[in-house]
Amino acid sequence: MSKRYGSRIALDGITLDVADDSYVSLLGASGSGKTVLLRAIAGFEPLDGGTIALRGEPLSDRPAHRRNIGFVFQNFALFPHLTVQQNIAFGLENRAADRPSARLVAERVRAMVDLVGLSGLESRAVTAISGGQRQRVALARTLVAEPTLVLLDEPLGALDANLRARMCGELRRIRERLGVTFLHVTGSETEALAMGDEVVVLDAGRIAQIGAPDTVYGRPADAAVAKFLNCYNMFAGRPGPASFETEGARLPVRGMPEPRSGAVYAIRHDLIAVRPIDAAVEEAEARLTGDFLASEYSGPAVTSFFRLPSGTVVTVEDHLSHREPQLFEPGRAYGLVWRAADALVLPAREASRA
Numbered sequence: 516m517s518k519r520y521g522s523r524i525a526l527d528g529i530t531l532d533v534a535d536d537s538y539v540s541l542l543g544a545s546g547s548g549k550t551v552l553l554r555a556i557a558g559f560e561p562l563d564g565g566t567i568a569l570r571g572e573p574l575s576d577r578p579a580h581r582r583n584i585g586f587v588f589q590n591f592a593l594f595p596h597l598t599v600q601q602n603i604a605f606g607l608e609n610r611a612a613d614r615p616s617a618r619l620v621a622e623r624v625r626a627m628v629d630l631v632g633l634s635g636l637e638s639r640a641v642t643a644i645s646g647g648q649r650q651r652v653a654l655a656r657t658l659v660a661e662p663t664l665v666l667l668d669e670p671l672g673a674l675d676a677n678l679r680a681r682m683c684g685e686l687r688r689i690r691e692r693l694g695v696t697f698l699h700v701t702g703s704e705t706e707a708l709a710m711g712d713e714v715v716v717l718d719a720g721r722i723a724q725i726g727a728p729d730t731v732y733g734r735p736a737d738a739a740v741a742k743f744l745n746c747y748n749m750f751a752g753r754p755g756p757a758s759f760e761t762e763g764a765r766l767p768v769r770g771m772p773e774p775r776s777g778a779v780y781a782i783r784h785d786l787i788a789v790r791p792i793d794a795a796v797e798e799a800e801a802r803l804t805g806d807f808l809a810s811e812y813s814g815p816a817v818t819s820f821f822r823l824p825s826g827t828v829v830t831v832e833d834h835l836s837h838r839e840p841q842l843f844e845p846g847r848a849y850g851l852v853w854r855a856a857d858a859l860v861l862p863a864r865e866a867s868r869a
Contacts, residue, residue, distance in 0.1 A: 516565035518551055518720075525551040526562075527720035533664075533698060535570070538690055540711030540728075541700045544743065548720040549700045553666045556698070557586050569663060585657035589669040591649050593641045593656075599648075600624055600637040603655045627655040630689060647678040654686070658693065665690075667699040671706060683709050704744050708732055716740050737862040738779045747781045747859075748829050754778045754860055762823050766801040767855040781859045784832035789819070789841055790850040802852045805829050807843040819843060821851060 518526040525548045533539050543549040554560040556567055558579030567574045574582050593602050607620045615623070628634055631651040641649055650670060657665055670686070671679040687710065690697045701707050707714050708728040716724045716731060724736035735741040738749060752761025759766045759780045766780060782801075796802045805821030808828070817833045817840045829851055833840055843849065 516552070516555060516567065517563045518548075518555060518560065519563050524720050526555070526565075528565075529717075529720070529722055531715065531722065531725075533696060534713075535696055536694045538687060538697045538699065538710060538712045540707035540714045541698060541717060542702070542704060542707035542714055542743070543700075543717035544702060547717045549702075549717050550668055552717070553586075553668055553698065553700050556664075557584050557666055558582050559586075583663045585660060585662035585665040587653050587657050587665065587667045587670045589672045591653040593649060593652055595640070595642050597641065598637065599633060599639050599641060599644065599652050600628070602641055602652050603627060603659055606656060606660050623659050624655075627659045630658075630692065631655045632685070645678075646674050647682060650674060650678075650682060651685075654689065658689070658695070662695065664696045664698065667697060669701055670699070671701070679706070686710065704746075716743065718743070734859070735781075735861065738781070741779075741781050741859070741861055746784050746832075748784065748787070749861075750780045750827065751863070752778075752780055754780075759858075759860060762803055762825055762827065764801075764803060766803075766858065767799070768858060768860055769799070769856040777863045778860050779863045781861050782853050782857060784818070784830045785834060786853050786857045787829070787831045788852045789821075789831055789843065790852050792848045792850055794850055794852075796850070796852060799855055800852050801855050801858060802850050803829065804848055805851055806846055806848050808845070810840075810843065812840075821849065 516526050516529045529552065541549050541552065551560060555562055558574065558577065562575065569582065569584070594605065597605065604620050604624045607615055607623065628637060631654055633648065633651055633655065636644060636648065641652055654670070671682055674682060683706065686697070699710055708731070711728060714726060714728050714731045715722060718739050724731055724740050731740065732744060732746070735744060735747070741747040741749060750761040752759055757768055759768050761780050792804065803823055805823045808820040808822055810817050810819040815835055817835065819831045819833065821829045821831065823829060831851065
C-alpha cells in the first residue's frame, strides 16, 4: 500500500498480513502513518497504489459501509443526544440494506450491553457516564454489527492511566470471546506490548519490525525500533570482532556474528547493575563509569540517571519487586555493569522522532 500527500509520503509500499482471530498492535510515532493505514483499510482514505483484501475478497473498490469493518475512534464519536442503548443500536437501525427486525436489534443490543459490562446503564445519556463507560459504548456500537475486522484508532488515548490499564484487559477479554480480529493503533509502547499477540512497528511510512511482543522488546530490529521502545541506552561507536569501542572503553560483545559499520551498542535500562567504583568486573561483564545525577520514583520502579565522562546520560531502572532500592550519593562515580550477553549491536538507522 502506498499513500502520498503532496511531497509527504504517508505509506511507503507497506505489505501487511493480519491473521484471523488475532489481536495486532500497530505502534508508531505521530506522523509514522499508522492512522493513515487504518483509514485506508476502513475505506476512508483512497490509496495511490496497492490493494487491500479481507479473507481473499478485494476491498479497494468497495465503499467503507460495505466492507464489514468496524472502526472505533479515539474520541468515541458518540451521539450526545442519544442514550447508551440508542447509540449502540444506531448502526443496526440505520442500515441501508439487510436491516434486522426491531426484535433482533433489541436482542443483539442486549447481548452486547452484557458483554461490555454496561448492564443497568442502557437508559443513561452518554454524557452522564464515565470515560471508560463511553469507551465501552463505542466498542459495543461497533461490535453489534458483527464485523469481520475491528480497527481501533488509539481507543484508550482519551482515558486516564488507571482506566487505560483496566480497559487493556477488557478489550482482550471481549475480543477473545467474540473471535474477531482487532487491529489496534497506539503511540504507547507499553500499550502495544501489553495488548498485541503481534506488534507491528511503523516508522516514516514503513514497517520497521513485526514480531511477538517479547521479541520486539528483547530483540529490536534496529536502533530506530530500540529508541522508540524507550527502554534502551544506546551508544555510537565502532564494532570489532568480539567487542564494541564506545565511550572510551572496549565493551565485550557476545554472539555478534561479524563487525558492522553504522552500528550502535544497546543495553536495556533494567539490565544494568550499579556497583561501587572499585568493585571487580567479571570477564563476561561490561562496565562504564558514571557520576550519579538523580533518581525518580514511579511506584513499582526507581529510575536513576548517571552521566558518563563524555556527557552521555545513562538510565538505570530498578524494579522494587526484585530488590530494595539503592541509595546513591549525588556527584559520586559508580560502576555501571551488565552481562555482555545482554547487550545488542544494532543497525544504526535513525528513528523518525527525536
